[in-house]
Amino acid sequence: MHTVVQIPGDGIGPEVSKATRQIVEATGVNIRWVMADAGAQVLKETGELVAESTYQAIATHGVVLKGPITTPIGTGFRSVNVSLRQKYDLFANIRPIRSLDARAPAIDFIIFRENTEDLYAGREIKISDDEVHAIKVITRGASTRIAKAGFDYARANGRKTVTAVHKANIMKLADGLFLEAFRAVAASYPEIATNEVIVDNMCMQLVMRPDAYDVIVTENLYGDILSDLGAGLIGGLGLVPSANIGTTCAIFEAVHGSAPDIAGKGMANPIALTLSAALMLDHLGEQDAAKAIRESVEAVMRDKSVLTPDLGGKGNTDSLTRALIAGLH
């Protein structure tokens, strides 16, 4: 039996979290769910976005399936997601981008995004009313461990090439250090080819030749941007899962946010969170259940009558959830 902390979140979070849990339960995997609060409702009740008991549950159980959480704008709150990543040292943000529609060109790359530093370190200094400095933090330690995570994944999964994405032509010291660390790690994986691409060129390459990429290792901001670009390549944010992996804890969540424009309307697409749960099942050693979920998603993508409107379908969250459960074999 596994224990998983589930944070439904807010906006469409509770809708897609409920659907995902039903689908995971239908695989037959034995999970004890510990429910934990974070998001708009907790903020209203306590003045904090994450309940203290939620932090304790994460620290105790170490595996979390998390729905999206709205970041209040202009109130001085830091994003819960950024805070959780830093608090639990979730250094690797892993985002697989894979075309789910068999008729589409084969796209299957996976982004390893450094998750704790870069411009997300939150170091902004107001010099004057007319000047602000945002400090980009790059360390050898963080760059080395994200590169190692990417190469270890490539080795374990028979991937052939690892590409470093950078802007070292302009940020010679910061991105130069990232590349130096990447090259040092690469030397220990002689059987894997490496490649270095400047981030602006990478955006064009991914649009024109997405099938040419395999494992991508990059810094925090570039990884964030490239993964949304990747989402656009395969059919939208409703399809892209992610894992945030640290040394003692792992949080699995969709790449998308709380989608306030469609919250409560029963039309949210649960696939991104469901595929995040498949990554979680891999992490828990439940590969058969993870495979069953992925195969069900691929099969369901062919039936427009059950798909949610973001995928061009005529269905809703319920019809898609039912079809995903029926497709589990």
Ligand code: NAI
């Ligand atoms: P968003 O991802 O919530 O929505 C962007 C667009 O994609 C919207 O039109 C939305 O309807 C659509 N969309 C997203 N997920 C969908 C799904 N599962 N099914 C169908 N359509 C979907 O991004 P936005 O609007 O920029 O952010 C809204 C809030 O979410 C913000 O407060 C933001 O800070 C927060 N956010 C939270 C994240 C997290 O908790 N991991 C990640 C990204 C944003």
